Amino acid sequence: MSEQIVCNSCKKRITNKAGTTMFPCPKCAGEEIVRCEHCREIVSRYACSKCGFIGPN
Ligand SMILES: [Zn+2]
Numbered sequence: 114m115s116e117q118i119v120c121n122s123c124k125k126r127i128t129n130k131a132g133t134t135m136f137p138c139p140k141c142a143g144e145e146i147v148r149c150e151h152c153r154e155i156v157s158r159y160a161c162s163k164c165g166f167i168g169p170n
């Protein structure tokens with residue numbers, strides 16, 4: 114298992130999946146958005162590299 118999961122907002126590697134959320138892009142569903150617990154807490158923005166959607170709204 115060498116797949117690396119990286120937070121979409123802070124680009125940090127996810128080492129502890131607790132509190133991490135993953136969901137498909139709300140707009141195009143073409144990319145899996147990953148957000149770590151920290152970025153959820155501070156409501157950090159994420160961006161889809163496929164369609165350019167910027168969340169969290
Ligand atoms: Zn993060």
Ligand SMILES: [Zn+2]
Nearest residue numbers: 138141161164
């Ligand atoms: Zn998208």
